Amino acid sequence: MTAPLSALSLTLISSPGEGQHLIVDGLTPLQALLDATPHTPPLLQDLLQLGEITWQYRNETTVASALSGGAPAIPWLVGLAAWGGAVLLSDDQEIPTEAYLARKAGARRAEGLRIPVKRENRTWGEAHVSITPSDRPIVLAVAMLEWDGEAIASAGLAIHGVSKQGVLVIPEIETWVGASQPDATALAEQAAAHFAPRSDFRASAEYRHEMGKVVIRRALEQALTGEKA
């Protein structure tokens, strides 16, 4: 399912020092990102097929409307936040995905996305718990590590299902930058300090709290051991 970028309303740009990015118009359907192999990062492609996201949903839903908080898109938004995607705003500014989702853009509209493309020095991990594979995840975490040789140069970690925010970014991941022997279990415990889960019909707050730690640890472990691509 590969198509030329131009046919998908996508643009590939290169910035000195920042590498290649995919510029995505806000009116682009999510399906275009899946069809944009090999430029869309595999992590984000996987997340566009996870949980409640169906082919129909991807065809109907634009990037801008997904950013407005459609529940099925949450796994992808978690991935976008961890991966370092930025939301392009109507005043030509941009803000991190998680900031936009936290409504920090004010009245400015989302007009597009800037997504770092697949990079050879990045690894990632994703873990989630759901009642069935295509149900909405109870908790879901995504971790991204960018490597400079054997050292972590930058990192992202985001989670869903443990707070009232749809996407919660865990700032402690920054402590991994430059760390020699990062400990996923320890970071998961630290991350739990940010959790304030609420019970719903899918799971209790207690379960969400415990699973939040589990999925963070698993996502980090995957990212640490994952192949760089």
Place this chain on the structure above:
Amino acid sequence: MDITLQINDSVHDLSVRKNQSLLDVLRGLGYMSVKRGCDVGDCGSCTVLLDGNPVRSCMTPAYKADGREILTLEGLNDGPDLHPIQEAFVEAGAIQCGYCTPAMVLTTKALLDKNPDPDEEEIGAALNGVLCRCTGYTKQIAAVQKAAAILRDSPGPELAPRYLTLPPEGKPFEALPEEYRRPNGEKNPLPPLVLTPPDMPPTEYVGQPQQKVDAVKLAKGRPVFTDDIKLEGMLYGALLTSPHAHARIREIDTRAAEALPGVRAVLTYKNVPRVKYASGGQSYPNPTPYDQVVLDNKVRHVGDRVAVVAADTLEIARKALRLIKVDYEILPPVLDPVEAMKDGAPVVHDEDDTEGIHDAQHNIVHHLHGEVGDVEKALAEADTVFEGEFRTPQQQQAHIEPHVCITWFDEDDRLVIRSSTQVPFHIRRMVAPLIGLPVKQIRVIKPRLGGGFGNKQELILEDLCSLLTIRTGKPVRMEYTREQEFIYSRSRHAHIMRYRIGVKGDKVTAADLYLIGDTGAYGTHSLTVQMVGGFKGLTIYNAPNSRFDCDVVYTTKPTPGAFRGYGTMQELFGMETLMEEIAEQLGLDVLEFKRKNWLKVGEPMYLAKQLGEGREGFEQTMNTNGLERCVEVGVKATDFYAKREAYRKQTGRIRKGIGVAVVMHGSGVAGLDMAAATIKMNDDGSFNLLIGATDIGTGSDTILAQIAAEALHAPVEDFIVYSSDTDFTPFDTGAYASSTTYISGGAVRKAALKVADQIREHAAAMLGDVSAETLKLEDSRILAPDGRSLTYAEVALSSLHQMNQHQIIASASHMSYESPPPVGAQFVEISVDTETGVITPERLLMVVDSGRIVNPVTASGQVEGGLSQALGFTLSEQMLYDEKGRMVNARLGDYHIYKAGEMPPSDVIFVQTDEPSGPFGAKSVAEISIDGVAPAMASAIHNATGVWIHELPYTPERVWRALHGK
């Protein structure tokens, strides 16, 4: 706004509202293949292709399709031939009710246009956006593979059933084909395997994988469902439901609603007759309690009926609902059946005109008791007494076609009710007193049904819709929203069951079951479901000392009713799980222990007489039982013992498990279910087969035609099947209780044999000098011993036009005082994530004895669909409420039924037996498939983790808590 839609090959210029959905526009234009299932984007049955890409038309504003190409199923082909994708769906048996078929076919087209050779995972992912509640998706995935192969001009997967002969009884079966073992964990769909005893006589049409008689029209998306017609001047009905779980209506003011232009009628408890009834579509006299009225001045659950409006448009009707002012006196809810029985609990039915409540003050609708032998003595004398309490959830049928009904007066001023019902004859009888018309003034038509599973065995909309037509004199259409399906249709009774089992040596000598059945706000089906639960739950091991006690309890929640496998599946979960626990504690092999105790051929069913279905039953004895062979085959197909042993030794985070359960069901309700059939011969030697039986997607029209074909020695294609219409087809109790193959099939066989006799008699007269008894029927011909022959067409023309003129026609009725049990062995393979509690089903296998299998494709489709519903019951599905009694997951997305990409491989093997009381040896198949997954899952979880879990569903949190002692 003005838009131009290019739909298939037509261009439509039209004006639409900004919020008007493409679904509404397409159906308004007559593209009836586009189905409405939920209106909120959860089910995908409204999928169309927009510029070649699948989209849900309910979620797509019509204006967004302006200038774009829309493909509906009507546009896939315009000739008599099927498109290769439709052809593959028909051939694979991927169409049951057919309601989701247009969406499935279009999604398949979009997939194959992009990816001509998808694997199972890619197919599952593509079909994930379209829910199917009938099939379990196995045959749909096979159909996509087949379609891809046809389009690539390659052979594709083998879809035809495989047939093998079993060795004589007592000899091991060694010839299991390797693929049915899935030695390398393959996930490809497998065709059903049919195993036949060596001494079973062959049949000609029965037993063949006959294409469904309705498959082509369903594959083409023809307008065959209730809502696929639009009558001139039709009004739209809408229902106002209660926001409170328990309240009295002090006052209701409808003046503003009535004054709204376009409103034609508003009905409340004030202006409809108060006639007590029970809504379950069951035989006369309907089981008590008669605790419902059409509209009441009290509401007993969130979603209960308050008022109904008919208006020129649905929008006006809904607007009118918002204008109705209701003054409620809010009463305390009671949501837990145990709490509801306590002194001082809110009384759900405090009215003085309800008949048949056992103890209204304690909300106990029925107290049931049945006992054989001396249970207390046997328990006292047992070596060990084992106990267990088990809980099962309230599950919703979630058929994709909602309840829908259209009523009108015909040219003779008779009321016509076109309804999505499983029980047209019961509806006619039951609705008559509620609307004040005699039965003879009412005609009920059942078109094709988009699934039912018991939920359409209820009087749900027909009374309201009829009253609106009577009040206005106009046709009226009413359809449930998906939310109303959850909160005001029916569901499966939640059960709390407490078993005590006494064992001496390795024999079960006593069984004691106390059951609490939560019947919600009304008692429909509450007697029969629970009685069946007691009977089936205790009869599979048939202890000589058995006792059943049950309290059926009102709560202020939506009312359960009939749902495939009712009673049986709940109680078998408890019984089967406890039996394995007993075997474990006694150090016995579980299958050996069960084998020692399960009901065997020739044994009487001790509780059959005491626990009939809502009334005293009849003595029953098991005639045929292939369970031993089912277990043997299943053990081999799963390598059960080797895996079982290996999995016990696991210590890792992800652990595998394999589980087993044995199950037993029934075939119709003994001494109660009755069916009739009429067969009429036409000029060309073809036949009309008129049946009251209702094909709700099961394929019953097809298998009944096969039974007629077998008896008349004519091809199935020569039978024009019509079901069902109370004016034109003979009586049938309806599609429930696994009765259609056994009871309706019996009627069809009898009618066909009568017609065969008439054909012989007329042929004998035509031939002269030959007795009818000597004539043989074969391939639509009559063969005389001297070599002369006549065709059926010659006999038909002669009888209608030339000699001794008469219509060759016969009707026959059938009922049975037996209900022969199908039996089966259910195997489940899983992995358990012990850290999170997530269970991943990896394989389901059911080996089932349903007597002679009339049609292996439709029968295996029934089993696969049942497995899928059972998997939901076991792992994910439950109706959940907040403290005020509001259902919190009342949409398909949140409730979550299994999707195509989630289903594990689901394999079906039939072990045939020749049931002497069944038509050509058949027993039932529709319900047994739902009975075994839950206990087999409990068994598998225990195998993987060593933990028993007694409450369903096995959500990740529930399993996690059990594993971690939380």
